Amino acid sequence: MLKLADNMLKMLRLSVALLPVTSLASCIYDGEAGCMQYAIKPCLANNQGVQLSDTTVKNISAYLFTEGTFERAVTAESDGRFIVSFNKSHDSSLVLFGYPTGDSLSVNIPKEGGSIEGVAVTLLSSTGNSSPRGLYYGCFNYTPSSSVSAGKEISVSMCTERATVHVVVENLTTMYGSGGDYNIELRGLRNELEFNDTISGDSITYTPEASFDNKENLCSNAVNTLPTKTGDSLQVTIYRNDKLIWQSAKDGDGNYVTLSGGDDKALLVDVEHRDAGIQVMSWSDYTVSTIIN
Numbered sequence: 001m002l003k004l005a006d007n008m009l010k011m012l013r014l015s016v017a018l019l020p021v022t023s024l025a026s027c028i029y030d031g032e033a034g035c036m037q038y039a040i041k042p043c044l045a046n047n048q049g050v051q052l053s054d055t056t057v058k059n060i061s062a063y064l065f066t067e068g069t070f071e072r073a074v075t076a077e078s079d080g081r082f083i084v085s086f087n088k089s090h091d092s093s094l095v096l097f098g099y100p101t102g103d104s105l106s107v108n109i110p111k112e113g114g115s116i117e118g119v120a121v122t123l124l125s126s127t128g129n130s131s132p133r134g135l136y137y138g139c140f141n142y143t144p145s146s147s148v149s150a151g152k153e154i155s156v157s158m159c160t161e162r163a164t165v166h167v168v169v170e171n172l173t174t175m176y177g178s179g180g181d182y183n184i185e186l187r188g189l190r191n192e193l194e195f196n197d198t199i200s201g202d203s204i205t206y207t208p209e210a211s212f213d214n215k216e217n218l219c220s221n222a223v224n225t226l227p228t229k230t231g232d233s234l235q236v237t238i239y240r241n242d243k244l245i246w247q248s249a250k251d252g253d254g255n256y257v258t259l260s261g262g263d264d265k266a267l268l269v270d271v272e273h274r275d276a277g278i279q280v281m282s283w284s285d286y287t288v289s290t291i292i293n
Contacts, residue, residue, distance in 0.1 A: 034088035039081045039153040040140055042096050047159055047262035056134030057098040060158070063110070063195065065093045068117070070110035081153070086142040095195045097121060098136035098158050105132065110195070120192040122201060123226065129191050129204045131162040131224045137197055137261075161193055163227050163259040166283055167208070169218040169238055169246075171272035176240055182218055184210050185237040188249065189225045189259075199229040215290075222283075228258040236267055236278060245271065252277040 042060055044052045062074040062082045067090050074082050074094065086092045093116070099105055106122040123129045138158030148154065167184050185207050192201025208220040228234055233256035235249035246269060249256055257278055259265065266286035268279035 036086045036088050036142065036146065036150045037084065038086070038140075038142075038148070038150070039083055040094055040096075041081050041153055041155045042098070042138055042158050043155050044098065044136055045157040045159050047260055049157060049159075051157075052160075054134055054136075054160075056100050056132075057136060058100050058134070059102065060096060060098045060136075061107070063095045063097075065095065065116045065195075066090050067092075068115060070112055070114045070116065070119070072112070073109070084140075089144055091144070092142045094140045094142075094156075096136075096138040096140075096156060096158055098134060098138075100132050100134040105135070116195050118194065118200075120194040120200060123191040123204075125191075129206070129225070131226050133162065133224075135161045135193075137161050137193065139197065159261055161226060161261045163225055163261060164264040164283070165223050165225065165234070165259060165267060166265070166286075167210070167220040167236055167267045167269065168286065169210075170268065170270045172218050172238075172240075173212075173216045175271050176245065178216075180240045181242075182210070183239040183242075184208060184218070184220050185239070186223055186225075187235040187237065188228060188232050189234065190229050190232070191226070193226055199226055199232075213290075225259065227261050227263070233257055234259060234267075236269055238269065238271065246274065248278055250277050251280050 044054050044057065046052055060076060064071045064074055064084060066087060074084055076082055082094065084094055106124060108119055108121065110119045123131060136158035138156045140154060140156045165186065167186070169184065172182060185205055187205050189204045189206065190199050190201045191204050192199070194200055206223045206225065208223050210218050210220040213219050233249045235247065237244060238246040251257055257267065257280060264283045266281050266283045270276055
């Protein structure tokens, strides 16, 4: 009985000693040029890199690309980390998407061996091409010259990809009267976020509902969208009875208006001063200014 107990104790010690080693899955490249394996821990962040807690994120998916071609999807562990094996001699990328639910976006999962170029998640036209809360993107890039030792846990920031914009139009009733049907259009936005963190896809026109506030300013509902594509700009157009009365894509300094992930902007348009351009400020600053004034 004593000998049996002693053997059991030895086996227990052996199993405990093996825990740190076997906490990572065996590498799938053991028989090839070699393997680098990491535990990737995704961390949500805003566009300034400050970590966030966002309960709207219900799913984080990971996709491994080697030399720019799709290899496989990677499933998260129970603790939310992704245990990933990288071929030691090839450039590789682990692309991470966070989103609320499976039906909030169209996720175009690439085919094995397919290029990372042109593969994207797409906003749904059935939901008005609206970017959902909880849309995040992150990527970990491995290179053969990486100085990070195998087996390390690596935190990867996933930054928010949703941008929000509100339009406030001043002096409409002064210039055109209180009668008539006024509409606001936003153009210059796209509906796809590619796996290489590029905005692309079809051009989208948003026509948000709008109403007059107690100061006779026409205020649109919030438009939740993707950031502007590199080289594109956000254009605001105002109509009265379907007739164009104001249009611009530039601010007061002559710079084109753009959106970045995490932005919540107010675009102020004064139709009485047609050459003033669009005044751009944060939505929170605008709401504070309306209370003060």
